[in-house]
Amino acid sequence: MDIQPVILWTDALLALLVSAASAYAWRVGRKEHLKAPWKKVIRSRRGMVSMVILAVFVTIGLLDSLHYRPVLKQVGGPGRVYSVEVLSLLDRLLSPLRLHVEKTYSAPLAAHLFAKETVETPEGRQIRIFPRLVWGGAHLHQPETEKTKDILGRIGIGLVAALLIWGAVGGIFLRVVSWKRREPFLVSAKTLFSGKGEIPWQAAFWTFLALLLVGIPIGVLSQKYHVFGTDKVGQDVLYLALKSIRTGLVIGTLTTLVMLPLAVILGIMAGYYRGWVDDLIQYLYTTLNSIPAVLLIAAAVLLTQVQMEARPEWFDTVTSRADFRLLFLCLILGMTSWTGLCRLLRGETLKLREMEYIQAALSLGVPDRRIIFRHILPNVMHIILIAVVMDFSGLVLAEAVLSYVGVGVDPSMISFGTMINAARLEMAREPMVWWSLASAFGFMFLLVLSANIFSDAVRDAFDPRLKTRSFYILRKKKRPQPAGEGETP
């Protein structure tokens, strides 16, 4: 073994989350009544499209969550020495991107640096020119004349490859479908692409094609160019953007993992036991709620920072230090955001408690714990699920803002926030360095947009009447699905 696996805190928790999600999926798959709303999500076109895009993001994020430390070149002597640099599987896959570091800024697809430098000519004269990049377009002899042709050629290869991959994957999928349905291949293909089937597979297929058509050419180009340019220290912006995805996903998901137990236990207890328990819990969340969230987060993060600086011996690598701070940020965000869900659950439990079947269970002498787990929890599950999905996009956006304030993730951790923060300072440059800002915002937009569309689909499927504020739940009302919204592409 020439690697040493490293399990960071967030990796472990993400693994826990993935296994919990799989267990949930397995359970849902076996129960028809749990499966019904999910089927509705899959049957909506927007649900399908957003799921495909999110799946890509999640795959990238999970690949980036398998960390290891490579072994250093043997210096002689027994025992192995591992590098202090913690890498992930994604780093390994993207090693050309990661290692192709330039000196400083370069524009997207450029062959020259962005800034002029003084270079000594062979004759000994000093001239100021834009030097060639070490990696970007280094294979060209005459960038001025060859570059456009080379880039177009590579894009062409990428597009062809994308179409081939799409055809192959689609073909295999259709083959399996036709074999399962015992019908000719062409018939399955026709039903699928006509969109007349139950599940809008065609939407998934077109999304997949679009992703391939954009992704593969970028991948091909990125071998020889910096597709989105490089940043101040010459790192490839595409690499940074891809690495940021994991940070966003961790913040969006682990935060809810932290807040869920608190919100669920306290919310149901308040609604179920009422009386002084309810008063106490209500007091607790009103107090927390009344503190402006940013300030509470800022205060807590500042304090952790002070603590971490005082105890450098806790962390063996920079990555583990940054990771600890990320985990703590999730904890703090969770502590400040459980109140909303708690209030929703309290209201719903109060309502459920008066239902006949729970009154019946009570009068039959069923113990409280059993009533809560058997009758109340399953009936508030949809609220919990919707809250989890709806919170995600807000948290991803919040990360960028918090990093700007200086209380976000560790500056050494690659995230959308740190990318924007670094690029913001270059706004005043003339001509402007726009590419890192644009890619950070672009990737974040895609992630948040697909998450938003997905959460809309989930919300509509699980409860078309449910609104995000307790106010509406308490006022029990029937509302058909709002017209128009159901067709959002």
Place this chain on the structure above:
Amino acid sequence: MVNYILRRILYAVPILIGVNILTFALFFVVNTPEDMARAHLGVKRVTPEAILKWKQERGYDLPLFYNGGARGLEKITRTIFFQKSVKLFVFQFGQADDGRDISREIRTRMGPSLAIAVPVFLLGLFCYISLALILAFFRATYLDLWGVVVCVALMSISGLFYIIGGQYLLSKLWNLVPISGFASGPDGLRFLILPVLVGVVGGLGAGTRWYRTIFLEEMDKEYVRTARAKGLTEGRILFRHILKNAMIPILTGAVVVIPSLFLGSLITESFFGIPGLGSYTIDAIQSQDFAIVRAMVFLGSVLYIIGLILTDLSYTLVDPRIRLE
């Protein structure tokens, strides 16, 4: 009514005490003044004398809860808890790390914060509600459909993008307004245009969609059907009936933030260089000035509680069925 308000104010006391204890715990127990001094003076080359001096200058050298060395009542009052936390209740915020009086800073900085926050709030409310009414009026048409699509897209854009994009487009490219800065008086108007515009546009997606759902919700009620059956025009129903009945959910969201407008917006103010409370807070966070952060936390929760009380009071104004007892 007066009774009710008094009771609500009394209810607020335990909450404020809770906030106080929480911040005290965060700032003095989890993180001792020792740690704070070290963080400020730098971890390296720090002598015990320097720490002691730092603590003395700021009054952090007292015991936490009980001062055994003092006489009489001073046993309680000459402690960090009394000096730093209890005094917040009478809005004595003490001094910032740079020696300035926090209360005075807050008073002078409130103006610029309000100059941005109030127009953003009012203009935003007006724009979102108008747009939502338009979408609700044209519900289930392509206009509504694409309106919602645009709203979701706008919601998915980072708030930082609006600020950076606005500064780039309006100030740098078109040279319409100054990129940042602030001036009082009518001359300062040109500084306010961009932050206000960015603030309104930033909330456009979420705001419009939120009010649209409220209006659609009202539209399914029976009184609307009755009104239609009576032959009222759709516009009349929308403005005379639905808008009025939707006031309660609108107020729930809107009134609670009014007092917090004083605090301004952290991000907007710091991006546009406005000397308000938001940029004050952000500077305090970045320079780790805990005294200011503590004061702002307390002030923020006071304003939030006032907002809650105002919300309840405003219900009685729009809905005669609600009585405060």
